Amino acid sequence: MARGRREAGGDLPGSHAYQHAAAIRTFDAWWPKLVDGAFRPGLGDDVYAALTRALQIDESPSGATGPTSAGSLNQSQGHKGSAFQYGWWGYLDKDLRAVLGDPVRSGLGRTYCGGGSVAGCRQVLVTTLAAAVAEPAGTTYPGDKDCSAGDQWCADTIIQSPLGGITHDKISWQNRPTYQQVVSFPAGRGADLTNLALNRSVSANGTFIGYTAKAAVDGDPTTRWSSWWTDSQSITVDLGSARTLRRVILRWETAYGSRYRIEVSANGSTWQPAAVVDAGNGGLDNVTFAPVSARYVRMVGVARGTGYGYSLWEIEAYSS
Ligand SMILES: [Ca+2]
Incomplete structure (x- = not known):
C-alpha cells in the first residue's frame, strides 16, 4: 500500500534503503527486458514501438522506463508517486498462461513468448533475467537532476514541485503491490441469506454479568454475549425447527475463540460436529461445512484467544 513519510535527511539504519534492495533492482531491470523479449519478436519492431507508445510497458516511480513521446496520455513524469497502474502486466500474464496451455479469458488471440513454445519462452525468461541481474544499478536507475545514477531510494521518491517560496x-x-485486496463471497447470487439464528431462543453455559446470550442473536452489531473467563464455554441456538445448515458466521468481539467447534443437533441433547476451527484469529469467521439438517447449533469453545472469555457480537446460521 501507499506509504509516505517525510525524511529529515537522517541516515538511521534502514533509512533510504529497501530491505530487499537487490531483488527490487533485479525486477526493475527485468521487466522492460522481459516484455521486450516476449513480445517484440512476434509483433515486429514497428508494431511493438507503436503499441508501447500507446500504452507504456511500465510505470516506474522515476519514469525511467516510461515512453518518451510527448503525446502519450499515460506518460509517467517521474517522482510523482507511481502506483504501477499503467503497464503490460496483464498482457504478459495472459501470454505466459497461454503458452503454458492454461485457460485464458479474453486472451490475446495468439501466443508470443518464445513463439508460443514452452521451451522457447523459458529461454526468453532465463536470458532476460540473466541480463537483468547483470545490469548495473546505474543503468536501471540512470539518475536525473534530482537523483544520482544508481540511487534506488531516490529514484522512487516523490519530489515536490515548489510553490512560490x-x-x-x-x-x-x-507502492509495489503484489496483492492489494482479497474479496471473498460466502454465498452466490440467488442464495437464501436469511439468518436462521436471528431472534431465536439461545442459551450459554456461562455468561459474564450483563452480557447475555440473547445479545448474540439480536441482530444488533453493538450488543454482545460474553462468557466466563474459562476455555470450556459454549453458546447454543435453537432454530425452532429442523433446518438445513451449511455455514455459521461468528462475529467476534476482541475476546475471540482461537480453537472451537461448531456442533449441531436434532434434539438438543445428542450432538455431532459440523466444523472444527483450530487456528482462529478473531474478527469475522465464516465457517462452512457439508449440509446438515439440525434444529440446534452451538459454538463450543476449546481455547480462548485472549485472557478474557469468548465474546460474540453475533452468531448467525445459514442454509446457503
Ligand atoms: Ca448483538
Whole structure:
C-alpha cells in the first residue's frame, strides 16, 4: 500500500534503503527486458514501438522506463508517486498462461513468448533475467537532476514541485503491490441469506454479568454475549425447527475463540460436529461445512484467544 513519510535527511539504519534492495533492482531491470523479449519478436519492431507508445510497458516511480513521446496520455513524469497502474502486466500474464496451455479469458488471440513454445519462452525468461541481474544499478536507475545514477531510494521518491517560496524535501515512496485486496463471497447470487439464528431462543453455559446470550442473536452489531473467563464455554441456538445448515458466521468481539467447534443437533441433547476451527484469529469467521439438517447449533469453545472469555457480537446460521 501507499506509504509516505517525510525524511529529515537522517541516515538511521534502514533509512533510504529497501530491505530487499537487490531483488527490487533485479525486477526493475527485468521487466522492460522481459516484455521486450516476449513480445517484440512476434509483433515486429514497428508494431511493438507503436503499441508501447500507446500504452507504456511500465510505470516506474522515476519514469525511467516510461515512453518518451510527448503525446502519450499515460506518460509517467517521474517522482510523482507511481502506483504501477499503467503497464503490460496483464498482457504478459495472459501470454505466459497461454503458452503454458492454461485457460485464458479474453486472451490475446495468439501466443508470443518464445513463439508460443514452452521451451522457447523459458529461454526468453532465463536470458532476460540473466541480463537483468547483470545490469548495473546505474543503468536501471540512470539518475536525473534530482537523483544520482544508481540511487534506488531516490529514484522512487516523490519530489515536490515548489510553490512560490514553499519547498519540501523528498518523500519516501513505495507502492509495489503484489496483492492489494482479497474479496471473498460466502454465498452466490440467488442464495437464501436469511439468518436462521436471528431472534431465536439461545442459551450459554456461562455468561459474564450483563452480557447475555440473547445479545448474540439480536441482530444488533453493538450488543454482545460474553462468557466466563474459562476455555470450556459454549453458546447454543435453537432454530425452532429442523433446518438445513451449511455455514455459521461468528462475529467476534476482541475476546475471540482461537480453537472451537461448531456442533449441531436434532434434539438438543445428542450432538455431532459440523466444523472444527483450530487456528482462529478473531474478527469475522465464516465457517462452512457439508449440509446438515439440525434444529440446534452451538459454538463450543476449546481455547480462548485472549485472557478474557469468548465474546460474540453475533452468531448467525445459514442454509446457503
Ligand atoms: Ca448483538
